[in-house]
Amino acid sequence: MRTPIIDEFEHRALEEGAAFPFKARVLEYVIDLVNDPRTPISRLAAVIGWNPILMRSLSASANNAFGLPGRVRDVNLALGLLGSETIRNTVKWAIASRATRHIVNSFHYCGDLWDHSLMCGLVSRAVAVELDFPRADQAFIGGLVHDIGFLFLGDDLPSTDGENPRDWTPERDHSGAGCPISPDMHEEAGSWMLDRWETLDADIRDAVRHHHGPTGAERNPALAAVVHVADVICHRLFGGPMGKRPDMPYSTRAFDALGLSPTCAGHSMPERMHWLEQQVLRRAPALNLKVSVLKENMINSFEELEEPERFLLALHYFEGLSLEGIAGVLGTTREHVVIMHSHALQRFAAMLTEFGEWS
Numbered sequence: 001m002r003t004p005i006i007d008e009f010e011h012r013a014l015e016e017g018a019a020f021p022f023k024a025r026v027l028e029y030v031i032d033l034v035n036d037p038r039t040p041i042s043r044l045a046a047v048i049g050w051n052p053i054l055m056r057s058l059s060a061s062a063n064n065a066f067g068l069p070g071r072v073r074d075v076n077l078a079l080g081l082l083g084s085e086t087i088r089n090t091v092k093w094a095i096a097s098r099a100t101r102h103i104v105n106s107f108h109y110c111g112d113l114w115d116h117s118l119m120c121g122l123v124s125r126a127v128a129v130e131l132d133f134p135r136a137d138q139a140f141i142g143g144l145v146h147d148i149g150f151l152f153l154g155d156d157l158p159s160t161d162g163e164n165p166r167d168w169t170p171e172r173d174h175s176g177a178g179c180p181i182s183p184d185m186h187e188e189a190g191s192w193m194l195d196r197w198e199t200l201d202a203d204i205r206d207a208v209r210h211h212h213g214p215t216g217a218e219r220n221p222a223l224a225a226v227v228h229v230a231d232v233i234c235h236r237l238f239g240g241p242m243g244k245r246p247d248m249p250y251s252t253r254a255f256d257a258l259g260l261s262p263t264c265a266g267h268s269m270p271e272r273m274h275w276l277e278q279q280v281l282r283r284a285p286a287l288n289l290k291v292s293v294l295k296e297n298m299i300n301s302f303e304e305l306e307e308p309e310r311f312l313l314a315l316h317y318f319e320g321l322s323l324e325g326i327a328g329v330l331g332t333t334r335e336h337v338v339i340m341h342s343h344a345l346q347r348f349a350a351m352l353t354e355f356g357e358w359s
Contacts, residue, residue: 009192010192013189016185024196024320024321027095028321028322029047031092031095031329033047034088034091035328092329092330092331095315096311096329096330097311099311099314100310100311103317106151107298110150110151113150113241114295116147116234116241117145117146118290118294119234119238119288120146120227120230120234121141121144122140122290123230123234123287124146125140125143127226127229127233127276128140128226130279133223133258138203138204139226139230141200142207142223142226142227145190145194145208146211146227146231148193149186149187149188149189149190149192149208150186150189150241151318152189152193153189187208188209191205191209193320194208196316196320196321196322197317198322203219203223204223206218206220207220207224211228211231214228214254215253224254224257225255225257226258228251228254229273229276233276233277233280235248236248236277237281238288255270260272305344308340311329312340312341312344313341313344315329323337323338324337
C-alpha cells in the first residue's frame with residue numbers, strides 16, 4: 001500500500017515536470033493491455049502510437065515479416081499485418097530492451113553520479129564499522145543508492161549510438177528544462193523509486209528520503225545519520241553529483257543519533273569526525289581505485305547475466321515496474337521472477353561485499 005506522502009509527491013513531481021512517475025504507470029498500463037486478449041486493436045494503436053519507440057519496433061517487425069523494407073510506417077497497418085502473439089512479443093521486447101539500454105547508458109553518461117554513489121557506499125560502510133553501527137552492509141547499500149533520485153528527475157538518457165552524446169549533470173538537466181526541477185527533490189524521488197523496489201529494506205528507503213536531514217527518519221535515524229555523515233565526507237573530499245562542496249555542513253543532530261558529542265565549547269564538530277575525515281583522506285587513492293574497479297565490475301556483471309535477468313533488473317530498478325508487472329513482460333509467474341531476482345542479485349552481492357572493506 002502506497003503512503004499518502006508518496007502519492008502527494010507523484011502529483012507534485014508531475015506538476016514540476018518530472019515525468020518518471022507517469023512513465024512507470026504508463027508501462028504497466030501498456031503491458032496489461034498487450035497481455036489482455038480482449039483489447040481491441042484500436043486501443044492498442046492509440047497507446048502504441050503515443051510511443052515512437054514502440055511504433056518503430058512494430059513497423060520494423062511488419063516490414064521484416066512481409067518483406068516490405070521501410071514501407072510500413074503506420075501503426076494501424078502494422079498492427080493489422082501482425083498477429084496478436086507477434087504484437088505482444090514485439091511490444092514487450094521493446095519495453096525490456098529499452099530498459100536495458102537505459103541502465104547501461106547511465107554508466108556512460110552519469111559517471112559523476114555513479115562515482116559519488118559508489119564512493120559514498122564505501123565510506124558509509126567504513127563509517128558504520130568505525131562507529132560500531134551494527135549493520136555495515138545495510139549502510140553500504142544506503143550510501144550506494146542515496147542519490148538515486150537524480151537518475152529519474154532528468155530527461156531520458158541519450159543512446160550510446162546517438163550523435164554528439166553529452167555527459168549528464170543535474171545542473172544540465174534542470175537548467176535546460178522548460179519547467180526547472182528542483183535538485184532538492186532528489187531525496188523524495190529516490191524514496192519513490194525505492195518504494196517500488198519490493199525486496200529492499202524499508203530502513204534504507206527511509207534513510208535515502210532523509211539523508212540530508214537524518215533526524216527526520218522514522219525507522220532508523222542512526223542509519224540515516226551514517227549515510228548523511230558519509231555523504232558530507234564524500235562531498236568535502238571528493239565532490240558529488242553537484243560538484244565538490246568543502247563547506248557542506250554536518251547535521252549536529254546526526255552526531256547525537258550516532259552518540260557523538262562536540263569536544264568542547266566552540267567546536268561544532270566532534271574530534272572523532274575530524275579523525276574519520278583524515279582516515280578517508282589517507283585512503284583516498286585506494287578508495288578511488290576501488291570505485292573505478294567496482295563500477296567496471298558492475299557493468300561486466302550486468303552484461304554477463306542471461307537476457308531475462310538483465311531485463312528483470314533493468315525493468316525493476318530503472319523503470320520502477322513491480323515484480324508482477326515484470327512477470328507480465330517476461331511471460332512467466334511472479335514466483336519465478338522472485339527466484340530469478342534472487343539469483344541475479346547474489347552475483348552483485350558477492351562483488352559488492354568484496355569491495356566494501358577498508359584497504
